Amino acid sequence: MNRHDTEGLFITFEGLEGAGKSTQAEMLVRHLEREGYPVRLTREPGGTAVGEAIRELLIDPVHEDMDPLAEVFLFAAARRQHVEQVIRPRLSEGTIVVCDRFADATVAYQGYGRGVHLTQIREVNGMCLWRIQPDLTFFLDVEPTLGLSRLNERYREQQSGPDRLERLDAAFYARVREGYMDLVRDEPGRMRYLDASLEREALHARIVDCVMREVQRRIPNRRRLTLNMEGLQ
Numbered sequence: 104m105n106r107h108d109t110e111g112l113f114i115t116f117e118g119l120e121g122a123g124k125s126t127q128a129e130m131l132v133r134h135l136e137r138e139g140y141p142v143r144l145t146r147e148p149g150g151t152a153v154g155e156a157i158r159e160l161l162i163d164p165v166h167e168d169m170d171p172l173a174e175v176f177l178f179a180a181a182r183r184q185h186v187e188q189v190i191r192p193r194l195s196e197g198t199i200v201v202c203d204r205f206a207d208a209t210v211a212y213q214g215y216g217r218g219v220h221l222t223q224i225r226e227v228n229g230m231c232l233w234r235i236q237p238d239l240t241f242f243l244d245v246e247p248t249l250g251l252s253r254l255n256e257r258y259r260e261q262q263s264g265p266d267r268l269e270r271l272d273a274a275f276y277a278r279v280r281e282g283y284m285d286l287v288r289d290e291p292g293r294m295r296y297l298d299a300s301l302e303r304e305a306l307h308a309r310i311v312d313c314v315m316r317e318v319q320r321r322i323p324n325r326r327r328l329t330l331n332m333e334g335l336q
């Protein structure tokens with residue numbers, strides 16, 4: 104039984120800044136496309152026009168005084184739009200949805216990081232999700248200093264700098280990491296721990312192995328064959 108009563112598969116990537124989530128999400132999507140599966144890559148906050156507008160508001164360094172619970176509601180508003188406009192419809196038509204961050208990020212960042220009560224976060228997340236839960240979540244675990252050093256390299260290359268959400272201190276990231284570790288302990292069936300200090304290709308191989316087992320178990324062969332036949336016409 105899926106966690107969302109639909110035909111598709113919902114896969115999310117979580118971790119601290121610079122863990123390599125976007126890199127691995129994109130590599131996985133390319134792999135699934137090559138294998139002939141219907142797949143959609145998306146991200147949070149974002150994934151819809153409304154969500155991308157909320158993202159701009161959230162990351163703008165000008166809003167330094169944003170209240171932590173107000174922050175939860177903004178992430179939640181973006182998530183609700185995303186679930187109803189993109190995730191649920193794609194899952195219903197049997198697509199594999201790969202999402203760069205999802206509801207666990209609110210637990211880890213706003214709950215453990217900012218100190219918002221976890222009961223409030225679960226309540227708000229519950230309102231947004233309505234029977235939508237990831238089937239598989241990869242937690243890419245990185246030492247905060249390694250993740251931030253990867254980002255610093257990127258800022259140098261792109262001549263850019265940190266946004267509002269990337270300006271937090273080491274103690275904050277240690278709490279966020281602890282939050283993710285608690286989620287891994289609490290939900291070992293869904294959450295998969297990966298050491299994100301490994302090489303990109305080594306991580307990709309582990310992720311593909313895990314996803315393909317799940318795909319073969321849940322998505323009927325018929326769907327993939329139909330797609331491959333369409334490709335031949």
Ligand code: T5A
Pocket residue numbers: 118119120121122123124125126127147148178203204205206207208209210212213253254257268269299300301302303306
């Ligand atoms: N947020 C989000 C919340 O607080 N609550 C929420 O509910 C949600 C949904 C934006 C922010 O929002 C917060 C968390 C964030 O602060 P984001 O856009 O996902 O979230 O931002 P980041 O996590 O900051 O995304 P990054 O792009 O910075 O990190 P990634 O995706 O983990 O890393 P990636 O793949 O872009 O790689 C970073 C660099 O490392 C290299 C890459 O080439 C790149 O240069 N790299 C590697 N180097 C060596 N070895 C590897 N294995 C590597 N993999 C990648």
